[in-house]
Amino acid sequence: MDGSVAPGCMIGILGSGQLGRMLAMAAARLGVKSHIYAPEPGPATDVAAHFTLMPYDDVRALGEFAASVSLVTYEFENVPSETARIIAEHCPVLPGPRALATTQDRLLEKQFLNGLGIETAPYMPVDDAGSLARAVAQLGRPSILKTRRFGYDGKGQATVREGSDLPAVFCALGAAPCILEGMVPFTREVSVVAARSTDGSFAAWDVCENEHANHVLARTLVPAKIDEDTAREAIEIVHRVVDGLDYVGVIAVEMFAVGDAGGGERLLVNEIAPRVHNSGHWTIDGSVTSQFEQHIRAICGWPLGSPRRLGRIEMLNLLGDDIFRWRDFLVEAGTSLHVYGKNEARPGRKMGHVTRLFEN
Amino acid sequence: MDGSVAPGCMIGILGSGQLGRMLAMAAARLGVKSHIYAPEPGPATDVAAHFTLMPYDDVRALGEFAASVSLVTYEFENVPSETARIIAEHCPVLPGPRALATTQDRLLEKQFLNGLGIETAPYMPVDDAGSLARAVAQLGRPSILKTRRFGYDGKGQATVREGSDLPAVFCALGAAPCILEGMVPFTREVSVVAARSTDGSFAAWDVCENEHANHVLARTLVPAKIDEDTAREAIEIVHRVVDGLDYVGVIAVEMFAVGDAGGGERLLVNEIAPRVHNSGHWTIDGSVTSQFEQHIRAICGWPLGSPRRLGRIEMLNLLGDDIFRWRDFLVEAGTSLHVYGKNEARPGRKMGHVTRLFEN
Numbered sequence: 001m002d003g004s005v006a007p008g009c010m011i012g013i014l015g016s017g018q019l020g021r022m023l024a025m026a027a028a029r030l031g032v033k034s035h036i037y038a039p040e041p042g043p044a045t046d047v048a049a050h051f052t053l054m055p056y057d058d059v060r061a062l063g064e065f066a067a068s069v070s071l072v073t074y075e076f077e078n079v080p081s082e083t084a085r086i087i088a089e090h091c092p093v094l095p096g097p098r099a100l101a102t103t104q105d106r107l108l109e110k111q112f113l114n115g116l117g118i119e120t121a122p123y124m125p126v127d128d129a130g131s132l133a134r135a136v137a138q139l140g141r142p143s144i145l146k147t148r149r150f151g152y153d154g155k156g157q158a159t160v161r162e163g164s165d166l167p168a169v170f171c172a173l174g175a176a177p178c179i180l181e182g183m184v185p186f187t188r189e190v191s192v193v194a195a196r197s198t199d200g201s202f203a204a205w206d207v208c209e210n211e212h213a214n215h216v217l218a219r220t221l222v223p224a225k226i227d228e229d230t231a232r233e234a235i236e237i238v239h240r241v242v243d244g245l246d247y248v249g250v251i252a253v254e255m256f257a258v259g260d261a262g263g264g265e266r267l268l269v270n271e272i273a274p275r276v277h278n279s280g281h282w283t284i285d286g287s288v289t290s291q292f293e294q295h296i297r298a299i300c301g302w303p304l305g306s307p308r309r310l311g312r313i314e315m316l317n318l319l320g321d322d323i324f325r326w327r328d329f330l331v332e333a334g335t336s337l338h339v340y341g342k343n344e345a346r347p348g349r350k351m352g353h354v355t356r357l358f359e360n
Numbered sequence: 361m362d363g364s365v366a367p368g369c370m371i372g373i374l375g376s377g378q379l380g381r382m383l384a385m386a387a388a389r390l391g392v393k394s395h396i397y398a399p400e401p402g403p404a405t406d407v408a409a410h411f412t413l414m415p416y417d418d419v420r421a422l423g424e425f426a427a428s429v430s431l432v433t434y435e436f437e438n439v440p441s442e443t444a445r446i447i448a449e450h451c452p453v454l455p456g457p458r459a460l461a462t463t464q465d466r467l468l469e470k471q472f473l474n475g476l477g478i479e480t481a482p483y484m485p486v487d488d489a490g491s492l493a494r495a496v497a498q499l500g501r502p503s504i505l506k507t508r509r510f511g512y513d514g515k516g517q518a519t520v521r522e523g524s525d526l527p528a529v530f531c532a533l534g535a536a537p538c539i540l541e542g543m544v545p546f547t548r549e550v551s552v553v554a555a556r557s558t559d560g561s562f563a564a565w566d567v568c569e570n571e572h573a574n575h576v577l578a579r580t581l582v583p584a585k586i587d588e589d590t591a592r593e594a595i596e597i598v599h600r601v602v603d604g605l606d607y608v609g610v611i612a613v614e615m616f617a618v619g620d621a622g623g624g625e626r627l628l629v630n631e632i633a634p635r636v637h638n639s640g641h642w643t644i645d646g647s648v649t650s651q652f653e654q655h656i657r658a659i660c661g662w663p664l665g666s667p668r669r670l671g672r673i674e675m676l677n678l679l680g681d682d683i684f685r686w687r688d689f690l691v692e693a694g695t696s697l698h699v700y701g702k703n704e705a706r707p708g709r710k711m712g713h714v715t716r717l718f719e720n
Binding site for chain 1: 366367368381384385388389390391392393406407408409645648649657662663665666668670683686687690691693694696697698699700701703712717
């Protein structure tokens with residue numbers, strides 16, 4: 001970064017979903033215009049100064065897009081590496097290529113974490129039905145087969161149970177390169193949302209406790225009900241992760257808290273998301289600085305904002321039909337409603353969220 | 361309102377300035393799309409789903425605009441009555457015609473207030489140099505001549521001092537219909553920002569204390585340093601105003617606090633703004649519900665949100681070159697920066713604002 005990025009500039013965002021939407025709105029607060037690039041219109045195109053609707057592999061459109069902005073960021077980690085490479089010929093792509101390459105591949109991600117001495121679920125690479133059989137023999141049943149690439153919200157996953165037909169499970173995931181993960185008997189799922197800026201400065205919000213339903217985040221509570229030492233350790237883990245990736249931007253790290261023999265808890269990292277994250281949506285209403293503004297500050301090379309929490313938090317995702325309860329949430333004092341503006345309330349689709357802020 | 365307005369709908373906003381921008385962003389949070397109508401592009405057009413750039417007297421463009429939205433609101437009170445009438449043939453205009461007619465004319469506004477038993481500065485209508493001379497004889501010097509219509513931020517005002525040439529002062533304001541106001545020896549300027557919904561429900565934020573420089577708001581402090589009874593009275597005054605206007609939306613009422621003989625304070629209303637207001641910008645970061653979201657809720661006929669304040673507040677306007685200090689404000693913990701995205705930092709121009717939130 002050359003420091004020339006200032007309010008008035010335009011940034012590019014790959015993706016037109018709700019994360020791109022909330023990024024564009026946070027950018028606008030700071031006087032930064034957004035140019036959305038995506039194959040289809042979506043929640044982000046309604047609030048951005050410019051948008052380009054073209055495929056992610058259109059070299060010419062990508063070049064024109066990149067030439068129109070000071071830098072490019074993204075709302076999803078599955079940005080094709082070729083897309084990122086084409087853009088990078090014109091302007092910085094942040095978070096950078098190391099973060100993308102590492103977090104796009106579950107195997108590389110786990111190897112990276114273990115290399116830093118950070119614990120994960122036990123896992124084995126699976127490249128064919130034979131190696132799946134060996135991995136199951138090692139890790140037992142139930143265990144979870146996950147594609148190395150392109151998984152999110154439970155997509156690209158299958159549980160290997162007693163009696164599961166292993167070649168069928170492998171084929172159901174497209175016979176793609178996978179890893180098998182051993183089951184982790186966790187007591188709770190937590191996440192840390194944090195940011196690292198171009199100068200290496202670091203800021204983390206309080207640890208979030210997450211409840212999933214059908215593999216999709218349903219509810220986040222902050223602070224997580226873990227002891228202070230564990231919370232400090234969770235943030236320390238993320239600090240090592242972002243330093244290890246030379247990361248710039250907001251990151252989310254999902255972890256399992258597992259009861260240990262001494263009655264305490266230990267933490268296993270489940271997944272790294274190199275982007276703003278659903279478990280950080282509460283920061284819009286419940287923190288001095290939102291994760292979206294923090295991401296803009298970080299990628300622009302500006303000072304990070306305070307992650308101070310304004311109260312006790314409950315964030316509910318509004319999935320599918322939940323969105324039709326919007327009026328109930330408007331009636332609740334101290335509850336903030338966010339609606340993403342998607343047309344069709346398909347079952348399980350993330351349509352909006354609400355943040356409940358309680359006095360501490 | 362027929363209650364059919366729901367998230368997913370589109371509203372119209374007259375005006376493309378920073379108030380329209382912050383209204384459009386608040387609407388987007390709730391899943392409401394905005395269509396901006398203004399003669400020129402501005403801060404609002406960068407964040408809205410649609411915009412029309414046409415004059416306010418283009419009957420055909422106004423009709424098409426109004427036909428595309430569920431209702432229309434505005435960011436400034438000088439909406440031509442003919443513009444409002446054309447739009448109202450297609451959809452509701454909120455706040456309604458009584459609010460517009462009353463607040464567009466300083467004489468009607470003061471008569472309305474006095475009719476409710478609400479005190480104002482002493483004033484007399486001035487229609488020519490002769491009536492100005494009689495008014496000055498009555499109200500003394502210094503006193504302030506103000507055009508009845510189209511004044512804001514000190515525009516359309518002139519002070520009548522010892523030795524002022526009265527016909528020259530009258531001509532300098534365009535020889536337009538005016539009022540002369542007697543000087544008020546106020547101890548402080550305060551404002552109340554509040555909202556009334558379609559069902560008559562009412563919510564007010566805490567009283568703001570305002571400091572002006574060159575007739576433009578420079579700083580707002582909340583809560584105002586007035587005693588509790590005076591604060592309660594200020595809000596009660598606004599409640600009577602909105603009921604009297606059958607008002608729907610956010611309103612701001614500027615008042616002078618004047619020391620009385622008993623050592624207390626009495627309140628004189630200076631001006632009514634039938635819209636979101638600069639002295640309420642702090643509510644974005646310092647209140648559970650922002651004035652912009654509250655306005656959207658009110659005009660859509662939805663329940664009002666909580667105006668609970670999250671801490672002690674200082675809001676600074678960034679005028680002209682102030683905006684170049686943006687990085688200094690980003691460094692301050694607990695300070696939120698807002699940049700409106702205007703191209704040229706002309707002296708005195710409202711370029712952005714910052715909100716400092718202190719723990720109570």
